[in-house]
Every structure is written in C-alpha cells, then in structure tokens.
Amino acid sequence: MxxxxxxxxxxxxxxxxxxxxxxxxxxxxxxxxxxxxxxxxxxxxxxxxxxxxxxxxxxxxxxxxxxxxxxxxxxxxxxxxxxxxxxxxxxxxxxxxxxxxxxxxxxxxxxxxxxMVEGESIPRKLHRDPEFAPVRERLAGDLGRVLGLIHRTPLDTLDLLDDQDPLEAIEQIYRDLDEPRPTVEMGLRWLREHRPPPRRKALVHGDFRIGNFLITPDGVRAVLDWELAHRGDPVEDLGWLCVRAWRFGASAPVGGLGTREQLLDGYAQTTGFRPTAAELHWWEAFGTLKWLVLSRFQAERHLSGEERSVELAAIGRRVCESEYDLLAVLGLFDESVAVPTPFEPMVTVHDRPELTEILDLVAETLTEEIAPTLTAEQQRQRFLLRICVNLLGTASRELHAGPAATDEVTVLLGELGCDSETELAERLRAESLSYSDKEIRRVVSLAVLSRLQVANPRYLK
Missing domain, CATH: 3.30.200 (Phosphorylase Kinase; domain 1)
Structure with a gap:
C-alpha cells in the first residue's frame, strides 16, 4: 500500500x-x-x-x-x-x-x-496540482504501457508466485467471514455466469492502482508494493485500475486520470493485443467485489478483537461504498429507490444539546480548533483525527435518520419471505431466488443506499 x-x-x-x-x-x-x-x-x-x-x-x-x-x-x-x-x-x-x-x-x-525513488503518489496531488498538468492527460496511456511491460516479464524466475484462481480465492475469504451479504452473492453469481475465456498467464502485479506508483511531471518513475503479485490473467490488473475506489473522488474511470480507451491504447502499444471491453468490464466488476470483501476482511480484524483500531473500525462502515459500486457496475442498482424520510426526534427527558448536536459539536471542535494545531511531523495524529471526525459524523447521521430505513427494508424482505438480509443472501446463494428479480434489486438497493447515506452521503454526489 x-x-x-x-x-x-x-x-x-x-x-x-x-x-x-x-x-x-x-x-x-x-x-x-x-x-x-x-x-x-x-x-x-x-x-x-x-x-x-x-x-x-x-x-x-x-x-x-x-x-x-x-x-x-x-x-x-x-x-x-x-x-x-x-x-x-x-x-x-x-x-x-x-x-x-x-x-x-x-x-x-x-x-x-x-x-529511494523520487516521485508523487498522493492521489489529490496527481489529480489537481498544476505541476502534473503536462503529464496528467497522458497518464492513463502511460500506465497501460507500463502494465504491458509487467505482463511481458518472463516467468522463469517466478516459481514462488501462486496461481490460484482469483475468483475462488476471494470467494473463500468471503465464506470464511461467515457473513452472507446479498450484494456479494449477486456479484458472485454474475461473475460466474459472465466469465470471459482466460488469457495466457502472466506476471500480475495484484495491486496496480493510483497510490502504488510514483509519478513526476515526466511520467511514471516507479511501480511499488509487489506483495500481492501472482501469476494470472493479465487483464486483472487493468480491471483493478478501473475500480471506482481508486479514483479517489475524481470522475475519470482510470484512477481518476483518464479513459479506459487511453488505457487500452497504451497497453496495446506494448503488448500487441487489446483486451475487449467485455473482458475489462468483467475484471472491473471482479475488482469491485474483491475490494468489498477485502474491506470487510480488514474490518473484521477490529471487530473480532484481534486488533483494536479506529482505522479498521471505520473501514467497516465504508463497505457499503463498494456494495453501491458493485450494484452500479453490474447494472443492478435500482435508481428508483429513495431513503425514507427520518422520523421526528423522540421526546426525551434529557437537556440540550441533544445527542446529535453533541456529536456535531465535538467533530467541529476537532476539525477547526485541534487539527490546525498539529504539526507536519504529526501526520499519524492528523490521519487518526480525520477518521475520528468521520466516525462522529456517521454516528450523528444514524441517530438523526432513526429506524425508518431499517423498517422499510424489513417490510420489503418480508414480502420476499425473508426475515433478514442474511436469509436473502443464503437464498440467493442456493439459487432459489434470481438476483436480477426486480423486487430483489429494489430491497438490496434500498439497504445499500440507506447505509451509504449514513456512512458517507458525499459518495453519491
């Protein structure tokens, strides 16, 4: 990373x-x-x-x-x-x-x-700083050319690398979590049904994304973090680079830097072949599901008590971002759903400020009065402070939202004969329900949208 x-x-x-x-x-x-x-x-x-x-x-x-x-x-x-x-x-x-x-x-x-290699890896600087303007518009093609070089690397010295099927590997991690989720079951079934023919195995970087390479105004200086490298289908790296999580808020589909066409053009220049749009789409969908599962896996390190961490805890609340992305990339998100209007606040014996007001005030104080006092050398403290402020915001929004969304999801699940999202996921896994059914798409979309509106409403903008 x-x-x-x-x-x-x-x-x-x-x-x-x-x-x-x-x-x-x-x-x-x-x-x-x-x-x-x-x-x-x-x-x-x-x-x-x-x-x-x-x-x-x-x-x-x-x-x-x-x-x-x-x-x-x-x-x-x-x-x-x-x-x-x-x-x-x-x-x-x-x-x-x-x-x-x-x-x-x-x-x-x-x-x-x-x-040590000099260069920049921070996404917001690559996206916005004027010094990268000359290279920014060609970076997607440059990254395609670099990926082509990686995939042309001879494998004769790389016997240590595994070549496990990536779909089977991520499904096993998901199953071991023992938390059935409808979005993951929908994604797994779609991926199995639409899988393209495999390409000849190559060296796959495994985490080729913005943040894991160093850039200067002259171009790509170094590819970092090879700990997930393996032998596999080379299009996996291309799809991973297109996953929305690695755009860091920018709109361009390839790391927030360029178009898929530019990426494939650069790749074809190095390799002599151009993956199809369907191949790239499948691997982008796979990468989105993979990040969903890995995010939940990381959160489990905290939730299980293995490693108490506010950072890992916060990741647990952001799994819904990848759920939303997965439904969107598969064309399964129901655009007609809307989060129910929050209930009116309950009458309480407690004085003001109310609980949501307290949370908002603490977050504001941390952001506006404490954060500016931290020095450049206190990067870790700044990082943790931002996470704490975000979690306070999540808690405040959830209290304000009340149970309206949960109640509506429960009603819709009941109409499908399910007591919970877990039961719906299990029935999707057993293929007793169709993941493309309109009513299933509706309830899953509403559940994901409700979680996202609380966890990170800016993600929908």
Whole structure:
C-alpha cells in the first residue's frame, strides 16, 4: 500500500544499526550515519525511509520494507524481491533491490532494502496540482504501457508466485467471514455466469492502482508494493485500475486520470493485443467485489478483537461504498429507490444539546480548533483525527435518520419471505431466488443506499 511520512523513529536503535550494516554490505561504502523515519499507511508491512551518509559525507537514501517482527512471511518477501528483479530486467520502472533476506541482526524479520525513488503518489496531488498538468492527460496511456511491460516479464524466475484462481480465492475469504451479504452473492453469481475465456498467464502485479506508483511531471518513475503479485490473467490488473475506489473522488474511470480507451491504447502499444471491453468490464466488476470483501476482511480484524483500531473500525462502515459500486457496475442498482424520510426526534427527558448536536459539536471542535494545531511531523495524529471526525459524523447521521430505513427494508424482505438480509443472501446463494428479480434489486438497493447515506452521503454526489 502507499504510505506517507510520519515522525522519526526514536527507540529502535538496534534496527538502525542493523540497517546500517546491511547498507554497508550492499553498497560497499563506509556508512557512518544512519537515521530511520517510519511511514504511515502501510498495510501488512513496516516501511521506513533510510537516510545515511558515508565517510565522504555523500548521501545514501533507501527504503526498508520488513514484516512485523514475529509475523514474518519469508516466502512472500522472497517472491516480492524476485518480482522486482524480474520486472526491472523487463524494463518496468521499479526501485532497485539493494538487499533482501529472511532476516538480519536488528531487522529481525524478512525484509527488502531498495533505493529511494523520487516521485508523487498522493492521489489529490496527481489529480489537481498544476505541476502534473503536462503529464496528467497522458497518464492513463502511460500506465497501460507500463502494465504491458509487467505482463511481458518472463516467468522463469517466478516459481514462488501462486496461481490460484482469483475468483475462488476471494470467494473463500468471503465464506470464511461467515457473513452472507446479498450484494456479494449477486456479484458472485454474475461473475460466474459472465466469465470471459482466460488469457495466457502472466506476471500480475495484484495491486496496480493510483497510490502504488510514483509519478513526476515526466511520467511514471516507479511501480511499488509487489506483495500481492501472482501469476494470472493479465487483464486483472487493468480491471483493478478501473475500480471506482481508486479514483479517489475524481470522475475519470482510470484512477481518476483518464479513459479506459487511453488505457487500452497504451497497453496495446506494448503488448500487441487489446483486451475487449467485455473482458475489462468483467475484471472491473471482479475488482469491485474483491475490494468489498477485502474491506470487510480488514474490518473484521477490529471487530473480532484481534486488533483494536479506529482505522479498521471505520473501514467497516465504508463497505457499503463498494456494495453501491458493485450494484452500479453490474447494472443492478435500482435508481428508483429513495431513503425514507427520518422520523421526528423522540421526546426525551434529557437537556440540550441533544445527542446529535453533541456529536456535531465535538467533530467541529476537532476539525477547526485541534487539527490546525498539529504539526507536519504529526501526520499519524492528523490521519487518526480525520477518521475520528468521520466516525462522529456517521454516528450523528444514524441517530438523526432513526429506524425508518431499517423498517422499510424489513417490510420489503418480508414480502420476499425473508426475515433478514442474511436469509436473502443464503437464498440467493442456493439459487432459489434470481438476483436480477426486480423486487430483489429494489430491497438490496434500498439497504445499500440507506447505509451509504449514513456512512458517507458525499459518495453519491
């Protein structure tokens, strides 16, 4: 995942020393000063910026990726290093691997040490900053050309990569969550019924999206984060790049940067073949369902008690965004539905400010009075503060909405002979109901829209 700089590492002296030793061995230079700065926003890896100097005073900049100590996956890290080396040999812009191993003193986990590449990955800057205007209109084609290079990478050194069927893999993750959802069941059935013939297997990046590559005004400088790479259908990467979640609020379908036609044009220039619109649509639908399931999977880490986290908790409330996107990309969202008018507030013995007013006031105070006091070095605190403010807004909107939407969904489910959305999902899975039925589309659309109006009403604009 993409990351943003945070505060300096203060107590991990042994890690600093260990990185210094690895850097000395990798560069054959007498490294005399090493400092680390951890990044925030990574998913399963710990990522550090490495700033060092040699005996001449010359600067050495690198990036360390390691598994959390005690939770390492050496095979996966070896595969990531192999992908970077193979992709580099094929002409893909990637950071150069300086060192990689299952462990090292002080690092104490499988790791990768790479050279630092300059460039921007923050979506809003790529979408809006004037300095990227010259490259912005051609980026979709450039990304298609880069994907073509990735997919032409020889597989002879990549035996470590898995080649599991991606639809079966994501369905298994969903089943293991043991939370049947009508939208997922509808999506799975549509995907099985419309699956295109497979392409010849290639190196698939697995998370090729805005945020995971570095851009300068000259173009794409580096493709990052290869931890999900595998062997599979190359069109998977193209579809993933088109998923709405990776547009970050911009309207253009390819990462908020360009058109699908530009993407396919660039891809064809590198590979000599052009996937069909139907193939790209199927893989975009698959990617949307995949992100829905993975979002719910991430939230489960908090909900199960495994990892208490306000960030993961917030993700749980955003699953409805992907539900909405999935219904939309499949053409199954019922545009006629509308969220019921909220009930009037109940009479209460409590004084004002009312509960919703309290939540709104706290959110306003955090945003307007506390957030501006945080320094640039307090990126993590700023990030968490934004999440807390968003959750307060969700709570306020849910209290204001009352039970009207839940009551209407319950009535519509009853007309279908179902007590709950779970029962509807189970009947869709058993194929005793048709996912294209008008009344099913209506109740599922209403449930998703009601959740979205509370969780993130701006998503509908």
């Amino acid at each position: 993409a990351v943003t700089p945070d505060s300096p590492v203060s107590e991990e002296v042994s890690l600093t020393e260990g990185v210094g030793e690895v850097l000395r061995a990798a560069t054959s230079r007498a490294v005399t000063e090493v400092s680390l700065r951890q990044f925030t926003g990574g998913a399963s890896k710990q990522v550090y910026a490495v700033d060092a100097r040699d005996e001449t005073g010359a600067s050495l900049c690198a990036v360390l990726r390691r598994d959390p100590p005690g939770h390492g996956d050496a095979d996966r890290m070896r595969a990531e290093a192999a992908c970077l080396r193979a992709a580099a040999a094929a002409g893909v812009p990637v950071p150069a691997v300086l060192a990689a191993a299952d462990t090292a003193p002080g690092i104490d986990a499988p790791y990768l040490l790479m050279n």
